[in-house]
Amino acid sequence: MIRFLQSKDNRFVKAVFIVIIGAAVITMVITLIPGIFQNEATTGDTYATVYPHWYSRFTFTGEQVTMTRVQEVAQQQLQRQKLPDFALPYMVQRVGQQLILQKLLLAEASKLGVEANDEDVRNFLHSGQYGQLLFPNGQFIGEDKYKQFISSQFQLSTADFEKELREGITINRLRSFITSGVTVNDSEIRDQYRKQNIKIKFDYAVISADDLRKQINPSDSDLQAFFTKNAARYANAVPEERKLSYFAFNANQIPGGIPQISPQEIQTYYNAHQAEYQQPEQARSRHILIKFPGGAAKTDAEAKAKADAILKQIQGGANFADLAKKESEDTGSGAQGGELGFARHGTMVPEFDSAIFSQKIGDTQIVKSQFGYHIIQVEERQTAHTQALAEVTPAIQVTLLRQKEAQAEQNYAQALATEAAHNGLAKTAAAHHLELVDTPSVSAQGVIAGLPDGSQVIAKAFTSKQGSEPQFAQTGEGYAIFQVTGITPPHAPVFADSKAQIAKDYADERLPMLLEQKTKDLAAKAKASGDLAKAAKEAGATIKTSDLVGDAGQVPDFGQVGSVAPDLFNLPVGGISGPINAQRTGVVAKILDKQEPSADEITKNLDQTRDQFLDQKREEVFGIFVSTTEDRFKKAKLIQINAKVAKSPDQGL
Incomplete structure (x- = not known):
């Protein structure tokens, strides 16, 4: 190969090989690094x-x-x-x-x-x-x-x-x-x-996991051995906890009181948010619906005839709202006299949408859609427009007030945290007539009893070091300024204090195997004797009977038959199933009836x-x-x- 590449007469072949080798090297680099x-x-x-x-x-x-x-x-x-x-x-x-x-x-x-x-x-x-x-x-x-x-x-x-x-x-x-x-x-x-x-009906014997759990009664020595064997599992079972010192304030305790909103601020906000106040074209209408299909009418022609009759009554002077309450098969709007309120373009089905934006105000017409026949009356239309400042001033005032309050709270919290970093939490709290609180140990999922919502305080606390500078976080009604004063790392529980949880874990581990074995024994006895009821009684299982069900049928204590035990549909009448794992139960079934x-x-x-x-x-x-x-x-x-x-x-x- 080397001689071949060194040949003067094979420059083109040599170039090809160089490309191939180069690509191979690069591919190796990609793969290996x-x-x-x-x-x-x-x-x-x-x-x-x-x-x-x-x-x-x-x-x-x-x-x-x-x-x-x-x-x-x-x-x-x-x-x-x-x-x-x-x-x-x-x-x-x-x-x-x-x-x-x-x-x-x-x-x-x-x-x-x-x-x-x-x-x-x-x-x-x-x-x-x-x-x-x-x-x-x-x-x-x-x-x-x-x-x-x-x-x-x-x-x-x-x-x-x-x-x-x-x-x-x-x-x-x-x-x-x-x-x-x-x-x-x-x-x-x-x-x-x-x-x-295929539909089947069957008797089924149910062994409940909850009933079996009661039969698992380990001694203290069993639990101690389980606890020792699973030491790694329990090494950090008690989560980390932290102690905090904090003081808190709400909006009413901010120096200077509630901020005021000036007319100029309202105008400036309005000018900057014009897009929010654009109102598209919309129409207010009411209707009477005669459904087809899905309504009282058996045929399309029957539904259309009924809609025509109602339209004639309205054109003859009958009250639209009264007829809607009596005749409309749209029960939601019918109870309101057919009122649908304002709708924007594109929010109704196409036929209805076209009608309410093209009919004359006050006209009543029949329109057919996928839901049936609508007797529609257009009551009002509004062209696209921008809401006037006077219309939206109250909403702007609320928005600006919330923004100012939020900013004032944050600024005050920042100032208090800075002051506490120099003077300490206790002196800062006293200087501003706020109460300093020392919490007991609290976990990351715990609560702080003295705060409306201490979740943000706890979240920040669990990212802080003990003794680090004071921080602040929202509390739902203001802010808290706090420090971490103690950390208890995650650790294993004391056996005597956690015996109940260890007993539950012990049972959880043994329960699936016990349920599986009990169900296998029940199935074996039932098949050997051909008598499911007798085998169930000896095993302490409960006998139940299903309805005639198909593949998608749901059976209590069993679930969907086709998903849990599809092989049941292959058994003959009188056939007994093997063990079936269902919803926290072990089941054995016997076919009573089968219809194909x-x-x-x-x-x-x-x-x-x-x-x-x-x-x-x-x-x-x-x-x-x-x-x-x-x-x-x-x-x-x-x-x-x-x-x-x-x-x-x-x-x-």
Whole structure:
């Protein structure tokens, strides 16, 4: 090989080999030196970097997932799912993983040539789910209204919205491309329908984990041995605690009293926040709804006839509100005489929205939507306008007052903390007629009895050193100025003081094994004798009987049958199951009745089942593709997580 490379007649081949060897060396460096390309993934707003190809790591052309976007989406999902604020770190982790996965799929779509383009986005906006809103009667609503709609609905710029839309279309195309070859035959469909529609009724013997727990009665020597064996587990079982000295004040104790708001300040704030006082065009209306489907009318024609009859009564002088209370199938507005209040453009279904912004004030017309027939009367419309200063002055006064109070409180707290750093907490508290309090030891999850909300004080205290300069934190009704005066590090509990918790841990460890063994013994005895009731009585289990249930049926002390024990559907009548692990119970079941769909019923539902089963198989195939793609990117080290994110306890990464 060396001689070959040294040959004067092989300059081109030599150059090729140099490139190959050079690439190999660089690849070895990347593989063998962890973190060599970590810098770009650990700075700024980057949550993660995804490299589409191995060589893109050389050119630093990775796709960025930003922390800002992860936080935005996580907050939106938190609000949409109505989850508490403390769930945010977990939502951030989940969203981060989703956005990384999205980048991987987009990279694969690019390789396979199935990316969407601008024309695809335009076509979707015209004919997709937003088509009627953005192009009513085929006419674009205009750039300004388009921007307003995207901002209000998605909190995005139009450029970002269209980018995300393009990516969504691309991933859907990728899914279609990957699953295009998936097929199902009639035999599979028939078997699937049969399995989904078998119904069974069964007796089941229940061994309760709570009942078994009562049978676990360790002696003191057993617990002491367990405590000693698990010394590492209990080494820090008692969390760190801290003692504090503090004094606190509220807004009423700030020197100078409550701040005043001048007319000039109100005017300045109003001028600087004009965008907040822009009122879009809106219309106030009322309606009477005759539902179809879902209402009393059996046919569309019957619903339309009833709506026509009500309209004639109104046109003849009948009271709209009285008819709404009597006839409307929208029970919410019907009870209010049909009143819907003011609505902005785009907040109602398209047909209703078009009507209330085009009908004459006072006119009553019938409009059909996906909900049925609406008898609509427009009562008032307001053009887009800016609220006058007089309208919003009270709200501005409240806002400015809160801002000034908050600033005054913070300034006073800072001044007291500075004074306490020179004179000590005790002298500073006395000089300002505030009470100095010494707390007992408090944990990071504890409370301070003398404060309305001591969580911020405790949080700061657990990041401070004992004897460090005084700090301040909000208390819900002002601020506290405090110092850490004592620290008790985490430690093992005294056995005598923690015997109850140790006994619980002891039982928790042994309970699963005991439940498993008891359920196995019960199943073996029941199968040997063929008598589940007798075996259950000997084992101290409770016998219950299910209803006739299918795959999705829920059974008390058991759960969803298809998830917990799918094999039950394969047993014959009289068959006895093996041990089943259910919801904190051990279960053994005996089939009493079994009903399978007939051949005619299967044939009748063949097409519907084919669509459902095909969708299911496509999802399974695409899920495997996604999982394989993710594993491949991970093995090739093409996913770089921000080191700070990875180390953050909040992210769990």
